[in-house]
Amino acid sequence: MTELDKDLLETAEELDDAEDALEEEDGLDADEELEEFDPFADLSDDELDALVESQGGVGAELGLVAGDTPEGFRSGFVALVGRPNAGKSTLLNACMGTKVAITSPVAQTTRRRMRAVVDRDEFQLVFVDTPGIHKPKDGLGSELNRSALAELSDVDVVAFLIDASVPIGRGDAWVAERVAASSAVKVLVLTKADKVDQTKMIKQIEEARKLVDFDDVIVVSSTEGFNVEPFIQLVADYLPQGPRWYPKGMDTDTDDATLVAEFVREKVLLRTREEVPHSVGVVCDSFESTSKLVRVHATVYVEREGQKGILIGRKGEMIKHIGTDARHDLERLFGRKVYLELAVRVKQGWRDDVNEIRRMGYAFEE
Numbered sequence: 001m002t003e004l005d006k007d008l009l010e011t012a013e014e015l016d017d018a019e020d021a022l023e024e025e026d027g028l029d030a031d032e033e034l035e036e037f038d039p040f041a042d043l044s045d046d047e048l049d050a051l052v053e054s055q056g057g058v059g060a061e062l063g064l065v066a067g068d069t070p071e072g073f074r075s076g077f078v079a080l081v082g083r084p085n086a087g088k089s090t091l092l093n094a095c096m097g098t099k100v101a102i103t104s105p106v107a108q109t110t111r112r113r114m115r116a117v118v119d120r121d122e123f124q125l126v127f128v129d130t131p132g133i134h135k136p137k138d139g140l141g142s143e144l145n146r147s148a149l150a151e152l153s154d155v156d157v158v159a160f161l162i163d164a165s166v167p168i169g170r171g172d173a174w175v176a177e178r179v180a181a182s183s184a185v186k187v188l189v190l191t192k193a194d195k196v197d198q199t200k201m202i203k204q205i206e207e208a209r210k211l212v213d214f215d216d217v218i219v220v221s222s223t224e225g226f227n228v229e230p231f232i233q234l235v236a237d238y239l240p241q242g243p244r245w246y247p248k249g250m251d252t253d254t255d256d257a258t259l260v261a262e263f264v265r266e267k268v269l270l271r272t273r274e275e276v277p278h279s280v281g282v283v284c285d286s287f288e289s290t291s292k293l294v295r296v297h298a299t300v301y302v303e304r305e306g307q308k309g310i311l312i313g314r315k316g317e318m319i320k321h322i323g324t325d326a327r328h329d330l331e332r333l334f335g336r337k338v339y340l341e342l343a344v345r346v347k348q349g350w351r352d353d354v355n356e357i358r359r360m361g362y363a364f365e366e
């Protein structure tokens with residue numbers, strides 16, 4: 001948990017206490033009380049916008065934008081795109097120096113768009129991790145594609161990741177067509193350099209260059225830490241001048257409940273096989289935190305009874321292992337004891353139900 005999260009948590013706890021005290025004092029519901037005292041309640045949306053503008057914008061008020069950024073400061077958004085399994089989340093974690101995104105050998109591990117911030121004295125670079133772009137086979141696939149493709153039109157740099165260790169195929173060409181249409185700076189990132197020799201690497205770069213007119217090329221190995229910092233510097237050089245979009249010290253825009261759901265899903269992906277990983281969705285139902293303990297309840301959804309049986313395992317062994325694995329990671333993340341309760345439920349056909357996909361947080365209304 002970041003310092004910012006801790007501060008927010010403390011503030012939230014203080015607010016809760018204050019609200020309780022208020023309720024006790026005069027028997028009023030604190031929310032009603034606050035509503036009554038809203039000084040802007042009578043303003044129209046336009047009037048409110050004008051007021052915010054005249055105050056230098058909400059961001060300025062919150063210290064989110066930089067009056068204090070030095071001359072020449074650069075900032076911007078960089079989308080990591082590529083076909084499933086190209087190594088996007090692993091590169092993101094390497095750039096951040098800590099695990100912010102889950103990874104696994106299962107294609108389509110990433111289902112959420114995540115922003116992760118690299119903040120330096122001279123620049124602020126916001127990485128946008130996207131689901132692997134692929135030809136969709138179901139409703140979930142279509143939603144994942146839609147959310148990944150939407151990023152291409154909204155970023156300053158597109159980093160197109162291609163796995164150096166597998167031949168370039170139709171999957172890469174499909175992504176390339178979409179990347180080529182973006183007006184952002186395009187950087188080719190050859191991943192998994194540790195798995196191939198130089199000759200193969202050069203050939204792969206030649207093949208990739210036939211797909212897109214790249215502005216730059218870099219070869220990396222995220223697992224070996226090779227060229228990770230040079231990659232950050234390379235994309236930072238392409239960022240336009242601009243303010244800090246996020247406050248210093250904020251690593252990601254992912255909330256704690258989402259991290260819990262994602263870490264549990266990663267453990268399911270690592271421990272199950274065949275169709276089970278793709279059928280799994282995880283929702284964190286409750287998240288309570290004190291200074292000593294985090295208490296969470298999450299539900300693992302699958303599509304069929306048989307999958308539920310596999311996940312629970314003989315005498316509940318499988319779900320117990322998944323819980324233990326996830327708990328270890330979460331305790332490291334939150335720096336506190338974690339009490340994690342998991343339930344397994346069947347929700348038939350959820351991957352073809354756009355409302356369910358959104359409820360689980362794997363796609364967004366644009």
Ligand SMILES: Nc1nc2c(ncn2[C@@H]2O[C@H](COP(=O)(O)OP(=O)(O)OP(=O)(O)O)[C@@H](O)[C@H]2O)c(=O)[nH]1
Binds near residue numbers: 109223
């Ligand atoms: N040897 C090696 N393996 C890597 C490297 N980068 C990623 N991998 C492995 O490749 C697999 C896929 O990596 P991810 O980072 O999950 O790939 P992704 O592009 O985010 O995948 P999706 O979520 O499916 O879109 C994992 O098993 C990683 O450990 C690398 O530099 N070297």
